[in-house]
Amino acid sequence: MTVALALEQLLNGLQLGVMLFLMAAGLTLIFGVMGLINLAHGSLYMVGAFACAAVAAWTGSFWIGLIASLVAAAAAGAIVELVVIRRLYDRDHLDQVLATFALILMFSEGTRWLFGSFPLYLDIPPLLQGAVTLPGGTQYPVYRLAIIAAGAIVAIGLYMLISKTRLGMRIRAGESDREMIGALGVDIRTLYTVVFALGAALAGFAGAMVGALQSVQVGMGEPVLILAFVVIVIGGIGSIKGALLGALLVGVTDTMGRFLLPQIFAFFAPPAQAGMIGGAVASMLIYIVMAVILAVKPRGLFPAAHA
Amino acid sequence: MVEPVLEIFDLVKNFGALRATDGVTLDLRPGEIHALIGPNGAGKSTLIHQICGTLRQDSGTIRFAGQDIGGLGVAGRARLGLGRTFQVSSLAPEFSALRNVMLAVQAREGTSFRFLKPVMRDGSLIDAAMAMLERVGLTARARIPAAELSHGERRQLEIAMALALRSRAFLLDEPMAGMGPEGSKSLTRFLDTLRQEAPILLVEHDMDAVFALADRISVLVYGRIIATGTVEEIRRDPAVRTAYLGDHA
Amino acid sequence: MNRENLVNFILAVLLLAVPFAANMAGQPFYVTLATRVAILALAATGLNLALGLGGLVSFGHAAFFGIGGYVAGILATHSFSGEPLLFGLSGTNQMWVIWIVAVLLAGLLGLAIGAISLRTSGVYFIMITLAFAQMVYYFAVSWPAYGGEDGLSILVRNQFPGVMTMRPLGFFLICYVVLLVGIGLFALIRASRFGNALQAARQNEVRVATVGIQPYRIRLTGFAISAMMTGLAGALFADLNRFVSPSMLSWHMSGELIVLIVLGGTGRLFGPLAGAALYVAFEYALGGITERWQFFLGLILLVVVLFARGGLLGLLAGKARHG
Numbered sequence: 001m002t003v004a005l006a007l008e009q010l011l012n013g014l015q016l017g018v019m020l021f022l023m024a025a026g027l028t029l030i031f032g033v034m035g036l037i038n039l040a041h042g043s044l045y046m047v048g049a050f051a052c053a054a055v056a057a058w059t060g061s062f063w064i065g066l067i068a069s070l071v072a073a074a075a076a077g078a079i080v081e082l083v084v085i086r087r088l089y090d091r092d093h094l095d096q097v098l099a100t101f102a103l104i105l106m107f108s109e110g111t112r113w114l115f116g117s118f119p120l121y122l123d124i125p126p127l128l129q130g131a132v133t134l135p136g137g138t139q140y141p142v143y144r145l146a147i148i149a150a151g152a153i154v155a156i157g158l159y160m161l162i163s164k165t166r167l168g169m170r171i172r173a174g175e176s177d178r179e180m181i182g183a184l185g186v187d188i189r190t191l192y193t194v195v196f197a198l199g200a201a202l203a204g205f206a207g208a209m210v211g212a213l214q215s216v217q218v219g220m221g222e223p224v225l226i227l228a229f230v231v232i233v234i235g236g237i238g239s240i241k242g243a244l245l246g247a248l249l250v251g252v253t254d255t256m257g258r259f260l261l262p263q264i265f266a267f268f269a270p271p272a273q274a275g276m277i278g279g280a281v282a283s284m285l286i287y288i289v290m291a292v293i294l295a296v297k298p299r300g301l302f303p304a305a306h307a
Numbered sequence: 308m309v310e311p312v313l314e315i316f317d318l319v320k321n322f323g324a325l326r327a328t329d330g331v332t333l334d335l336r337p338g339e340i341h342a343l344i345g346p347n348g349a350g351k352s353t354l355i356h357q358i359c360g361t362l363r364q365d366s367g368t369i370r371f372a373g374q375d376i377g378g379l380g381v382a383g384r385a386r387l388g389l390g391r392t393f394q395v396s397s398l399a400p401e402f403s404a405l406r407n408v409m410l411a412v413q414a415r416e417g418t419s420f421r422f423l424k425p426v427m428r429d430g431s432l433i434d435a436a437m438a439m440l441e442r443v444g445l446t447a448r449a450r451i452p453a454a455e456l457s458h459g460e461r462r463q464l465e466i467a468m469a470l471a472l473r474s475r476a477f478l479l480d481e482p483m484a485g486m487g488p489e490g491s492k493s494l495t496r497f498l499d500t501l502r503q504e505a506p507i508l509l510v511e512h513d514m515d516a517v518f519a520l521a522d523r524i525s526v527l528v529y530g531r532i533i534a535t536g537t538v539e540e541i542r543r544d545p546a547v548r549t550a551y552l553g554d555h556a
Numbered sequence: 557m558n559r560e561n562l563v564n565f566i567l568a569v570l571l572l573a574v575p576f577a578a579n580m581a582g583q584p585f586y587v588t589l590a591t592r593v594a595i596l597a598l599a600a601t602g603l604n605l606a607l608g609l610g611g612l613v614s615f616g617h618a619a620f621f622g623i624g625g626y627v628a629g630i631l632a633t634h635s636f637s638g639e640p641l642l643f644g645l646s647g648t649n650q651m652w653v654i655w656i657v658a659v660l661l662a663g664l665l666g667l668a669i670g671a672i673s674l675r676t677s678g679v680y681f682i683m684i685t686l687a688f689a690q691m692v693y694y695f696a697v698s699w700p701a702y703g704g705e706d707g708l709s710i711l712v713r714n715q716f717p718g719v720m721t722m723r724p725l726g727f728f729l730i731c732y733v734v735l736l737v738g739i740g741l742f743a744l745i746r747a748s749r750f751g752n753a754l755q756a757a758r759q760n761e762v763r764v765a766t767v768g769i770q771p772y773r774i775r776l777t778g779f780a781i782s783a784m785m786t787g788l789a790g791a792l793f794a795d796l797n798r799f800v801s802p803s804m805l806s807w808h809m810s811g812e813l814i815v816l817i818v819l820g821g822t823g824r825l826f827g828p829l830a831g832a833a834l835y836v837a838f839e840y841a842l843g844g845i846t847e848r849w850q851f852f853l854g855l856i857l858l859v860v861v862l863f864a865r866g867g868l869l870g871l872l873a874g875k876a877r878h879g
Contacts, residue, residue, distance in 0.1 A: 037679050039811075087862055093679055094613050098818055099861045101811045105854030113848055226690050226807065229683040237679060276700060283698040287691035291672050294684065298675040359766075385768035397763050399756040407763075410756050413749045414767040419774065425747035432749070472767060 004136025009259040010252065011134075015144045017251025018151025022206035023228035024235070024243040025158060026199025032238035033174040033195050034089055039100035040080065041203055041228070042221025043107035048073040048204025049211035049220060050111060053120040062125035066208050073204020074197040081196040086189065108218050119215035122208075147209050154202065155244055162240065171195060227254075230290050236300030245301065250286050257285035310373070311336045312476045312506055313358070313389075318367035320353055327353040328364070329530035335476055340498065340507045342517045345527035351510050352394075354527065355480055358508075359391055360384045372475050385414070390474025390505075394481045396461040400454035404445055404464050407453055408436035411471035439467040443497070459490045466497075476505050483513040495519055518542075526550070560873035564826040571829065572732060579725045587724035588796070589840060593832045594731040595792045598738045600816040600828030602785030607814065608823035609746055610778045611758030615810050616669065616685030619692040620783040622805030623665055624658040624790025626696065629708040629800035631657065636711055651716045651730070654791050662787020663780045665692075670779035674772055686807055693805040707801025714795055721795070731792050735829070738785055743825055745781070754778045786813070815857060821867030830868045 027041050051072035056065030080103065088096050124143045131139035162168035170191055207221065214220065231250050235242025262278030269277060293301065311334035320328035327350045335341050345351055356362035358369060360381040369376055376384050385391075398407050409426055412435045413419050426432055440449050443463040448456060453464060462482055469477055482498070483491045495516050501507060502522075511517050517524065518538050525535040526547050534544045541547055571590060578586030599621050606612040631654050634640070634647025641647050648654060673684045697705050713721045720726040745751045757764045757771040764771045794800040803809070812835070820831025838856065842849035864871065 031679065037682060084858065084862070093682060094607070094814070094818070094822070095861050095865070097613060097615065097682060097811075098814060099858055101815070102854040102857035102861065105850045105857070109848050109851035109854065113851070222807070226686060230687050233680060233683050233687065237683075280695055280698045283694035284691045287687055290684070290687060294672055294675065299680070361762075380770070381762075381765040382768050382770040385766055391766060393766075397760055397766065399759040399763055401759055402752075402756065406752065407756075409749075410752055410764070410769075411767040413752065414769045419749055419753040419769050420777065421749045422751075423744050423748055425744070426749055426752055427747065429749075468767060 002136065004134060004138040006259070007134055007136060008138050008140055009255055011140060011144065011148070013252035013255030014248065015147050015151075015251070016255055017248040018148050018155075019206050019210055020224070020227055020231050020251055021151060021244050021247035022154060022202045023224055024231040024247050025155075025240055026202045027228055028232045028235070028238055028240060028243045029171070029195060030199045031232070033171055034085075034192055036085065036088060037093055037096050037100070038085070038199075039097060039225065040103035040107060041199070042225030043104050044073045044077055044200040044203040045207035045221035045224055046107065046111060046218065047076045047200075048207035049122070049216045050115060050120065050207075051204065052208035052211055053122040053216040054115070056122055057120070062123065062212070065122070066205075069204045069208035070201045073207070074201040076204075077200020078193055078197040080200075081193045085196060086192065089192070104222075112218050115218075117218070119217035120211075122211040122216055124212045143212065147213075150209065154205070158202075158240065167194070227286070230286055232300075234290055234293050234300055236302040239300070239302040242300055242302035249289070253289055254282075254286050257282040261285070309337050312372060313508065314368075314370040315358070316368045316370075318354070318357060318369065319365045320357060320362065321365055327530050328357065330367070331527070331530070331532055333525055333532060333535070335506045335508050337506055338502055339522040340502050340509055340520045342509045342511055342521035342524045343527060344511065344514075344517060344524060349527045350530040351527055352480075353530075355391075355478065355510060358384075358478060359389065385472065388472065388475030388505075389478060390469030390472045390476070391478040392462065392465040392469060392480060392482055394484065396458075396465050398453040398461060398464060398468075401452060403450050403452055404440060404456065404460075404467075405433070405436055405449040407464060408439050408467050408471050409433070411468040412436050412439075415472050436471065439471045440464075442470060443467045458485050459487070462486065462494070466501075470504075474505050477501065477507045478510075479507055480510050481512060482509070483511055483516050491516060560824075560826075560869065563869065563873045567826055567829055567833070568736070571833070575725060575728045584724045587728050589836055591724065591728040591731050591796055593829070593836045594728065594735045595789050595796060596813075596816060596836065597829040597832035598731070598735045598792070599786045599789035600813050600820075600832060601735070601738050601742050602782050602787075602789060603813045604782075604817050604823070604828050605742060605745065605785065606779050606782035607817060608827070609751060609758065610754045610775055610782075612674075612775060612779060612782075613682050613814070614673075614685045614779070614782070615682045615807070615814070616673075616687075616689030617783070617786050617813050618805050618807060618809035619669065619689035620662040620666060620786040621790035621793065621809055621813070622692065622696065622800075622802070623662050624787035624792075625794035625800040625804045626702065626708070626790075627658040627661055627787075628654050628714065628791040628794035629710055630702055632710045632712075632714055633702070633708060649712070649714045651714045651721070651791075651795065654714060655788055658787045658791040659784045662790070663784040665787075666780040666783025667776065670776045670783075674775050674779065686810065689805065689810055690807060693802055693807070696802045696805055703801070705802060707799060707803075710794060710798040710800070713798055727796065731796070734788065734792065738788070739825060739829070741785070746825070750774070750777070817867075819857070819860060819867055821869035821873075824867070824869045824873075827867060827869055830872075834868055 023041065023045060027038060030036055030038050048069035052065035052069035055068035056062050084099060084103065088099055128143045128146045131141050134140050162171055174191060227250060231246040232243055234249065235246030261282040262275045265274035265278040313335040315331060315333040318328050318331040331354060343351060353362065357364045360379060371389060372387050376387065399410065409432050412432055437449065440446050443466050445460060445463050445467060448460055453461065456464060482494060486494060491513060498507060498520055509520065521538055523535060523537060524541045525532050526541065528550050533550060534541060534547050571593060575587040575590040603614065603617045606614050631647040632649055635649040669685065669688045673681055676684060702708050713727065715721060716730055719730055753764060753769050753774045757774050761771045790804060793804065816831035816835055817828055819834050820827035820829065838853055839849065842852050
């Protein structure tokens with residue numbers, strides 16, 4: 001094991017963490033403001049990826065595709081909020097789970113209808129192709145670094161939006177006191193639609209970015225969604241700061257676990273077995289971390305006041 | 308002197324900068340009704356939460372039935388015999404009055420881990436529960452879901468549940484609230500006999516009921532007990548008159 | 557007999573009659589469909605203990621369903637190959653042994669997952685049960701010894717004394733009887749002192765603690781029993797398909813089990829059976845019309861959640877009643 005390899009894995013972990021943050025931020029914002037658990041958030045991620053791939057293929061430009069992904073996911077989010085989600089705010093969590101589960105079935109099958117069962121492929125834009133040399137001599141893809149940077153910019157932007165703008169003030173008010181923002185004269189229905197669309201756009205953006213690393217296919221959002229759940233459970237549901245730290249923790253733990261555990265087990269067991277055990281344990285590692293954190297802090301690291 | 312059933316010593320609870328309970332010392336002796344009065348915001352609810360176990364005190368001790376209960380949760384304290392009713396009644400709304408009381412009976416017996424015998428065909432459980440409903444005068448309403456009972460009936464049901472626990476002390480949180488004059492009168496008569504069974508710590512705003520029932524009264528103001536004594540002593544206490552009773556006395 | 561009991565009785569008789577009729581008509585496929593209904597209904601009845609009675613919205617019951625399935629698959633594989641399993645113990649192809657092991661392991665897993673998840677509530681509980689089930693799923697995918705991602709085939713359906721299990725009708729009857737026993741157990745538990753406490757904990761946790769019962773212990777016990785019943789259904793499901801794979805552990809499976817309950821009517825004795833029958837019928841009927849049946853299933857589910865909250869039994873038998 002070399003330091004260079006470890007550094008590469010660490011960056012991969014960061015990149016995963018950043019993507020998870022984009023997903024988790026939307027989920028936790030939607031829960032914090034509207035009290036809604038949205039299983040269909042992974043579908044919006046998928047919508048973003050498909051929109052980007054389709055538009056990029058059509059126009060030949062990744063960048064237009066990226067804009068399309070934001071527009072498509074935000075639009076899908078807004079439509080879903082207007083037609084379905086707003087009927088669920090006053091319902092119990094069971095109804096929310098079921099309705100958004102139904103939405104997943106519709107989104108997945110609907111996407112298969114439109115695009116067929118074969119995955120789409122999305123090329124990395126020429127500007128971001130190639131690799132840079134890391135200290136230690138390994139080559140690292142520029143695109144992955146770009147994802148990390150984009151995620152960091154979005155995180156800062158989100159922080160500015162929430163702490164410095166009028167919309168952010170309303171969102172914070174909505175998190176702390178639902179009646180109060182009504183009393184302040186804010187149109188709460190519009191605010192909810194905007195927050196939902198914002199969360200959707202973040203998910204769609206993440207989907208588009210990852211789409212160029214993996215194939216774009218139906219069901220791609222679901223593993224990410226569940227990881228994002230782990231993230232916000234660890235971070236404390238409703239907390240953006242918790243989502244950020246949780247996402248980085250999960251991203252780095254998962255990646256480093258898969259990299260390191262087989263090597264650690266190799267001290268105790270023959271290589272083939274070590275790989276097997278290490279791989280199996282690594283696949284469960286973040287859940288074990290989650291269990292440990294919850295055993296100590298049942299409401300996550302940064303529990304939101306009312307959640 | 309007889310050993311008190313409930314003994315609270317130098318209890319302190321802070322919420323940030325606010326000292327909600329400020330060195331409260333209080334006891335409840337066998338056979339008595341000890342009323343706890345005080346203006347809104349005096350910290351009565353906070354004190355009750357600490358006695359029941361929903362809140363932990365920052366310092367001080369609570370002894371009940373001869374042992375320190377500071378480490379016990381709500382259920383543990385209830386099992387020791389601390390029976391309570393709520394300011395806003397708290398029941399299993401879908402269950403009938405009877406089934407609510409059954410819950411208390413099976414809790415006292417420690418038989419909640421029986422899986423096979425239907426409660427509605429369980430003669431001993433039904434009889435024990437019905438006996439409690441009869442004591443509070445709810446026999447005719449036994450099969451009505453708690454959610455459909457009137458406000459007063461729900462209060463009676465809560466008392467029946469506390470009785471079913473064979474509590475060693477009752478903690479009644481504003482039982483008269485919203486009862487109407489007739490209801491208050493009959494409840495007052497009922498509580499008057501209840502003290503024979505177990506002493507009552509009575510938190511109450513209705514001064515007529517307090518003066519009619521209490522053996523002793525403690526006055527809580529800004530988290531402190533400013534006076535404890537008999538009805539007459541409290542009526543005469545100048546500090547109480549200025550701080551609180553002014554327009555009542 | 558009140559209306560709900562009548563509807564329940566008709567459902568039970570129908571589920572028995574359809575396979576016999578299909579068998580006589582030489583249509584074993586419908587016998588298999590009915591078996592599927594019975595097994596899914598059993599799994600959902602198990603979940604209904606936690607969800608309907610205890611109000612515990614577990615989004616992770618696929619873990620228990622899958623564990624049951626893997627117990628059947630692994631024991632059968634070892635029995636077939638003759639390789640010892642653990643500590644020199646061999647596999648088995650006897651269903652009743654498999655059932656006991658499946659129930660015990662699912663119960664243990666239920667205790668472990670429940671012990672942590674039940675420290676939380678609400679949305680946390682939903683997400684954590686989902687996450688733990690996912691953990692088991694990824695373990696099954698990444699552990700190559702028993703087929704990993706590809707799953708594990710059971711070459712010959714396991715045996716039950718006196719029944720030709722390879723005959724669809726014989727195996728159906730086993731599942732049918734187990735389902736009735738499961739529903740019977742659910743009814744007993746619901747009416748028992750334990751059921752009293754479990755349902756009261758759903759309605760008002762503070763009240764339960766105030767009479768001196770710890771809601772946590774009641775819920776944990778209920779969750780474990782719930783896991784056991786779903787685990788048993790998983791063992792039967794593996795035998796039905798003669799195949800077990802991580803898909804039994806997937807979160808779609810957890811979602812489907814909840815869907816079954818809600819389609820039938822939450823908290824109802826026969827809700828899971830009604831829901832399972834409806835679900836399998838949808839799947840089959842819609843699947844015959846369009847390849848995209850899942851889209852319409854989603855649409856129907858959405859309509860049920862938004863506009864018909866009592867489920868099928870709510871429609872047929874009126875409002876639910878509690879003693």
